[in-house]
Amino acid sequence: MTRDPAEFVLGASRIVRRPRWGRWLAATLLVAILAWIGWSFAHGQIHWPTVGRFFTAPAILSGLANTVLMAFCAMVVGIVLGTVFAVMYLSPNPVMQGTALFYIWFFRGTPLLLQLLIWFNLALVFPTIGIPGLVEFRTVDVITPFVATLLGLGMNQGAYTAEVVRAGILSVDRGQIEAAQSVGMTRLTALRRIVLPQAMRVIIPPVGNEAVSMVKLTSVASVIQYAEILRNAQTIYYANARTIELLIVAAIWYLAVVTVLQVGQHFLEKHFSRGYAARRPAKPAGDVR
Amino acid sequence: MSAILPMLVARDVRKNFGPLAAVDGISLDVVPGEVVCAIGPSGSGKSTFLRCINQLEKIDGGAIWVDGELAGFRRQGDALHELSDAQIARQRLACGMVFQRFNLFQHLTALQNVTEGPVTVLKRDRREATDEAMALLERVGLAEKRDAYPSELSGGQQQRVAIARALAMRPRLMLFDEPTSALDPELVGEVLAVMRDLAKGGMTMVVVTHELGFAREVAGRVAFLDKGRLVELGTSEDVLLRPSHPRTRDFVAAVLR
Numbered sequence: 148m149t150r151d152p153a154e155f156v157l158g159a160s161r162i163v164r165r166p167r168w169g170r171w172l173a174a175t176l177l178v179a180i181l182a183w184i185g186w187s188f189a190h191g192q193i194h195w196p197t198v199g200r201f202f203t204a205p206a207i208l209s210g211l212a213n214t215v216l217m218a219f220c221a222m223v224v225g226i227v228l229g230t231v232f233a234v235m236y237l238s239p240n241p242v243m244q245g246t247a248l249f250y251i252w253f254f255r256g257t258p259l260l261l262q263l264l265i266w267f268n269l270a271l272v273f274p275t276i277g278i279p280g281l282v283e284f285r286t287v288d289v290i291t292p293f294v295a296t297l298l299g300l301g302m303n304q305g306a307y308t309a310e311v312v313r314a315g316i317l318s319v320d321r322g323q324i325e326a327a328q329s330v331g332m333t334r335l336t337a338l339r340r341i342v343l344p345q346a347m348r349v350i351i352p353p354v355g356n357e358a359v360s361m362v363k364l365t366s367v368a369s370v371i372q373y374a375e376i377l378r379n380a381q382t383i384y385y386a387n388a389r390t391i392e393l394l395i396v397a398a399i400w401y402l403a404v405v406t407v408l409q410v411g412q413h414f415l416e417k418h419f420s421r422g423y424a425a426r427r428p429a430k431p432a433g434d435v436r
Numbered sequence: 437m438s439a440i441l442p443m444l445v446a447r448d449v450r451k452n453f454g455p456l457a458a459v460d461g462i463s464l465d466v467v468p469g470e471v472v473c474a475i476g477p478s479g480s481g482k483s484t485f486l487r488c489i490n491q492l493e494k495i496d497g498g499a500i501w502v503d504g505e506l507a508g509f510r511r512q513g514d515a516l517h518e519l520s521d522a523q524i525a526r527q528r529l530a531c532g533m534v535f536q537r538f539n540l541f542q543h544l545t546a547l548q549n550v551t552e553g554p555v556t557v558l559k560r561d562r563r564e565a566t567d568e569a570m571a572l573l574e575r576v577g578l579a580e581k582r583d584a585y586p587s588e589l590s591g592g593q594q595q596r597v598a599i600a601r602a603l604a605m606r607p608r609l610m611l612f613d614e615p616t617s618a619l620d621p622e623l624v625g626e627v628l629a630v631m632r633d634l635a636k637g638g639m640t641m642v643v644v645t646h647e648l649g650f651a652r653e654v655a656g657r658v659a660f661l662d663k664g665r666l667v668e669l670g671t672s673e674d675v676l677l678r679p680s681h682p683r684t685r686d687f688v689a690a691v692l693r
Contacts, residue, residue: 325492326539326598330553330605331529333521340556344543422543422585 197392201383202399210379211400217296217375218362218404224301225361226354229308234338236313247309254306260367263299266290267371296368304361311353315346347419355412359405376400443468443503443609443640444489450497451484458484460664461498466609471641473651473672476661477687482644483536485661486611489642490531491524502530503608529557532602536614538594540586546573546597547582550604558605565604572600576630592623596630603634610634612643648691652676660684 201207236247254262269276270286277283290298319342327337369378380393444466451459459481466472474482487493489500491508500507507527509516519527541549550569554560573579576596586594595615602610612631616624628650635641635654645651651658651672658675660668660683668675668684679685 320539322535322537322539323541326533326535326541326601328492328525329490329528329531329533329535330601331525331557332553333525335521336525336556340552341541341543345541419543422545422587 193391193395194389195392197389198395201389201393201396204383206379206383207376207396207400210374210376211404213373214362214365214375214377214400215404217293217300217365217368217373218358220297221300221304221365222358222361224297225304225308225357228301228305229310229312230343232305232309233312233316236309237316251306251309254303255310259299259303259364260370262303263295263368263371266295266298267292269295292368292371292373295371296365296373300361300364300368304357307357308354311350311357312346315348315350316342318349319345344419348416348423351412351416351419355408355415358408358412362404362408363401440467441504442466442501443470444642445501446485446489446498447500448498449485449488449495449500451481451488451493452496457664459488459495462661462664462666463498464659464666464669466640466642468608468640469638470656471635471639471643471654472657472659473655474642474644474659474661475646475648475651475675475687475691476667479663480661481664482659482661483613484664486613486642486644489609490528490533490611492533502527505530525557529605530608532605532607532610534595534598534602534610534612534615536617538586538591538598538618540589540594540598540601542586545583545585546578546589549586549597550601553601553605569600569604572603573597575603575633576600577626590623591619592626595619595627599627599630599634608640610639610641612641612645614644614646616645616647646691648676648688660687662687 232247232250235243236251238244267290269290273286275283276286276289316338323341323345324334324337327341328334332340365373365375366377368375369381372378377397380397384390384393442465444464446462446464449459449462450457462481462485464472474485476482484493488495489502489507494508499509505527508519508524510519510523511517540546541552544552547566547569550572551562551565554565554568555562570579570582573582576599578593578596578600581589581593581597584593586597589597599615615631616627619627624647628647631641631643631650632654643651643655653672655672657670658672659666660675660679660681662683668679668681670680674680675684676688679688
């Protein structure tokens with residue numbers, strides 16, 4: 148006698164999952180490695196109370212504030228410059244295009260450290276800056292470590308962001324611009340109201356990534372005496388020789404700032420993907436579970 | 437005696453893409469309230485000609501007047517001065533355009549798509565623009581979809597929103613670029629119904645289409661284009677039922693088969 152095939156339908160029968168040996172093996176291995184690393188740190192030459200004591204030391208906190216302030220300002224400068232130069236790059240005006248091309252070529256083509264040193268030593272080239280006969284300042288007074296770092300990081304970031312913004316603008320369908328023009332928008336209005344808001348969906352993930360880089364990149368500015376967190380940590384351990392402890396303090400703070408940034412990025416991405424949510428609801432293409 | 441001034445005058449319009457003469461000397465007058473359908477095989481230049489009227493393409497020869505205004509240039513003596521981006525944008529306000537691929541603003545809801553132009557370009561009060569936009573969405577039967585994003589709408593619904601978006605600018609001339617070609621067959625009817633309504637309301641329309649039934653029913657005149665040239669122009673009966681040119685005859689026969 149044959150049995151009714153309906154008996155074998157999912158839901159009617161008990162399901163026995165196949166064993167996931169690989170997962171158990173990987174988990175066991177991982178736990179072992181983590182335990183070993185944890186044990187090493189607990190028994191190594193690290194004086195944990197010192198980490199705790201310096202975690203909220205005034206010099207560390209002011210360094211942290213300087214790091215966050217610089218990362219924020221440099222990112223703002225970078226995004227503004229990046230957007231301006233991306234739009235110039237895509238402009239039909241050949242002079243604009245050439246200028247953008249040169250800017251990107253120069254600031255992407257030289258090391259950040261070198262650019263910082265040039266800005267910081269600008270006084271060697273121009274002892275005074277200003278508009279001749281109107282206002283003039285001594286360059287050493289204007290180009291403080293803060294200004295030099297801001298110019299260096301911001302201009303450098305702008306060159307990279309310009310390429311990201313350009314890619315974002317190019318990702319928007321040409322029909323969107325034509326539709327905008329057909330309701331009477333000029334090229335610039337169409338860019339501002341229609342193209343850039345849609346380009347943001349493509350721009351935000353890489354810019355978020357670069358904001359994370361920027362937080363850490365500010366540490367380079369320690370070479371031109373900008374008092375960010377890593378430099379202040381160094382100043383302290385030169386005095387008390389608690390090198391690793393202070394480096395750990397700095398590392399924890401960097402991780403904390405970056406974590407906050409990533410949460411912010413998540414919400415920004417959600418905001419700018421409106422209108423696309425219905426079409427791509429479930430999983431990104433790379434997710435092949 | 438008052439002569440009716442044409443809404444659209446095209447004289448010997450030419451547009452080249454490299455060596456290809458996409459539009460090769462087309463002349464056409466459209467009077468207010470008239471509906472002209474342009475038909476022809478793909479590559480015949482009918483879409484390009486339509487885009488020239490709206491200055492989405494710069495013409496290489498001839499001239500176009502929309503509602504008496506020379507498109508793209510200012511005449512001074514015997515010289516033509518190119519208009520600025522802003523002046524061309526202002527001229528485009530005379531025309532409403534509906535695209536084959538709808539081109540709704542993807543990041544805006546149906547309602548925002550309709551209010552975007554009036555608020556940003558015409559600087560109209562947002563509340564007033566919203567009321568008017570709702571009336572337009574009502575007219576195309578989509579009032580309940582006001583908060584839907586384009587990606588949540590069917591093709592036919594998107595195209596109706598696109599028509600509402602164009603109408604919100606109160607254009608004097610409506611241009612339709614194959615408005616039903618990208619639609620599933622069962623959605624064509626709802627878009628054509630909106631267009632038929634619009635024609636009945638006295639809107640001046642130039643429609644590039646493959647829907648010969650629609651052309652037969654709604655168009656005052658039908659233009660048959662082939663290889664960038666206007667082959668035949670006449671009443672819809674003449675062109676579609678008694679075509680005088682053999683190329684028109686072949687095309688109509690092939691489409692109706």
